Amino acid sequence: MSNIDRSSASMTSINVFIVLVSVNNKSSRSLANIAGIVAVATLVSKLFGLVREQIIAAAFGVGTVVNAYAYAYVIPGFLLILLGGINGPFHSALISVLAKRDKSEAAPIVETVTTLVTVILLVVTVVLVVFAGTFIDLLAPGLDTEVRQIAILQLQIMSPVAMLAGLIGIGFGTLNAADSYFLPSISPLFSSITIVVIMGCLLLQIGDKINTPQYLTTGAIALAGATLAGAILQWLAQLIVQWRTGMGKLRLRFDWRIPGVMDVLKVMAPATLSSGMLQINVYTDLFFASFIPGAAAAMRYGNFIALTPLGIISNTILVPFLPVFSRLAAPENWSELKVRIRQGLFLTALTMLPLTAIFISLALPIVKLVYERSQFDDNAARQVAPLLMAYGLGLLFYLARDVLVRVFYALGDGETPFRISIINIFLNAILDFLLVNAFAAPGLVMATIGVNIVSMVIFLWLLNKRLNGLPLGQWSKSLFGLLIATVLASGASYGVSYVWQQYLGNNGLLLLFQLVVASLVAVIVFFVAILPLRLPEVAMLLGKIKQKLGRS
Template sequence: MSINPKKSRSLVSIAGLVAVATLISKIFGLVREQAIAAAFGVGPVVNAYAYAYVIPGFLLILLGGINGPFHSALISVLAKRDKSEAAPLVETVTTLISGVLLLVTIVLIVFADTFISILAPGLEGEVKAIAIQQLQIMAPLALLAGLIGIGFGTLNAADQYLLPSISPLFSSVAIVIGVWILIWQFGSNLNNPENWYLGGMVLAGGTLAGGVLQWLAQLGAQWQAGMGKLRLRFNWRLPGVMDVMKVMGPATLSSGMLHINVYTDLFFASFIENAAAAMRYANFIVLTPLGIISNMILVPFMPVFSRLTAPENWPELKVRIRQGLLLTALTMLPLTAIFIALADVIIRVIYQRGAFKSADADMVIPVLMTYGIGMFFYLARDVLVRVFYALGDGETPFRISIFNIFLNGFLDFILYKPFKTPGLVLATIGVNLVSLIIFIGILNKRLGGLPLKEWGNALLALTGISFVAGVASWGVSWGWQQFYTGNNLILQLLQLLLSVITAILIFLVLSIQLKLPEVDLLLSRIKGKFQS
């Protein structure tokens, strides 16, 4: 008997629960970024933190994230076994993984200077020293990342979804509390050089505290579910342990390749003053709607693609690929228009207060606009990768990801000097665009031809509509500023809200005129989400 034999909870209800929990976590993440911006602006503390968090953050995403290799490996094995086998299996895997990651933690602490020098050769003086100190404080997150990932997989296998999805907010809460205590104690003096080290310690310490709280919350839930306790167990030959490792090892290596481009970007960013901090603030804004929309709209396509891989089903598969690409365009292109047209208002509403001044906003605004340009290419590439996985071909995306590492490094090298920080984002866009073209070319040949002209015309029409929507929203924002100026937050929010509504309505009305079936599909899915 498997751990979760009952089917009382549908996939739709699970997806809805995860979406709500993810949204709550994202809201707390926004509050966290606002607190950091108010305390430190785009300055040395945040810039150092961006580099110090690279390795711990990478491990948290890779090992501790939902759908990460630890999460996926445990679910794939536990779901096929009796519940009585779960606790010994989880405790054995936890013991093995903890031993390895404890060594990683020690290495990070001892060689923090070396790692920061490799990641950010352009950092010097106090900024580098702060980054080294922050990395040493956050090094235990390497161990916690594995434990959190194991907790995600274990709890999901036990049919518990809310806590794993909402638990990342613990880190945000811990950081916000620490930052606001600092602001209360030091006020405007917090961003003075003599307080940089203290600020850096609070950011790193809050991040570590959040990781500890996240793990402890999961551990308590594991105990209650009978899925293992905090117990050392060295029975490597226990049935299921090697099955977990066989899935976990290759998946970890494959997933890790995707993050190398991030390191490459930060390597070149270290030669641009405060570039890493600016990218951090802008990237968070883009990833928030991107993550939510990708889960809500595109996740259902993976099982659909998988059912249509036989040659006789390829006509239907082509229709589904078109749906995936056009739904991506219908959701990402209006966001592109909004981020380009309203970047200044968005940045000032979200971040401009406290230590985050107008000059800081001026650094982040062009970065946000550039990120906005690349949203469609990022998600469309992800749709096509899912098609290859459904076809049982993981080798092609892996090979292209290897090629992308070198392409990204080349584009970073030629773009970072003339375009500064936006150039690094343009390099990422270039990589995603090239990948998209290669994937389409391979699928066109493998599936016996795709209606590329038809798809291209639809995408071109939607791009034109998004341009019109962007111009209209910019016009509304500009007109508002002619009558209402100043830094009143309520008025700025109203300006942003009115401009965004204008863009969405115009995009929607004009898109309906194209009579694309994907428009009706999108509207029906949105309606279903609100009714569920």
């Protein structure tokens, strides 16, 4: 694949929202309305996702079943995110083609692409079933015999998710092209509900015995089966609406000569390869985690807590900036583009750093509140808490890197982020090897943070050269002030939490009140500490919050 292909592939998944908005100018829906729909649906899905994780934690803690599941789900989950996610290559390719064509042309294109994707991913599914043991050994050579056997069984059960991932991605793109946003965004909810219902019924029937050797296989099969059933339900929910909107039925069609089919495939194939490169770091982390008992399960729980607010906030920040960056890509607009880059970075800092302060100072009580029940005991909480602290440290760098990547795409340069992602694969492996020995599982998260920091520095250096200079010195001073405020906020929050626990305790509702009070202290101290910086982005952030509250 040529570098041009790589550039196009990378740009497609990011700029699809801009293409969609420009096409939908014909309709009454604005960017704000679409973003609002997606934000609400995302929030609902995240809340049910939280309940799902709590059920799993209560059933299995950080024990054998959930540790095996973390590895068994790697490939199906990777394909579900890569192929079946919003802004994934399937979603992006279909929108980029269908949005430019009459609705009457959509059904044959969708049905033909669906047929091809189903055939290819059916082969992938069979390969996963037959060679499940080989894949688990490649992903996690350090697993003990029991965990390995359960992981193999779970991977075989969940293998059809590979095929469903492609169908779900096609459904996302088709429905968005038909101006339907709520169902695609909320469809992951069906998967979470299925897991909650199945695992909840099993817990009611078996109770604490579910984590005993007698029922270990039963629990493992139930968890994997519920995941598969959830993916099936998610696909069927999309398929029904797809039929009703006239965007294709469940029909085999092999006519590759239909106009538009090759256009979809030309975007879909390289975009899939390009997006897949970004997931190699996940494999690398899990490879090293397999040598640490319970590490994969603990990382799963900590990662979910950290990414829940990040996912919601990132949509609010990134979506409005995508079209703005693109409109300012011409050289005569670079002075305003620099202002917008600063706004994106500092809005990211103003939202992520208070969360960092909270996660660092309150990691253990947060984990206890969210997960500690039944099989998830105090020892499990203390295993997950350091990982949540590590994830909290990386929030700013994770999201700020994404902001900078969007700037490159807006400038028509997808090649640079792609090349840096290749470098990051090797850098992540080196840092994993070095830091896992010193810090165990949290070292794997620190390695990712290091990769994101290096990426940020490179991106800023390149943008400084390309845009004829950025006020990096001024930005650095303000950022340093924000970091100092984060330290103060974290210390104040920890102090309040410690005093509360010493004098009032943290049993039952007291733990919830402790977290609420300590978190509010962190936010208040942070924003009071940054007042001398006189950042204009503070007023922007407050304006966005007032706007959201006013709409509510």
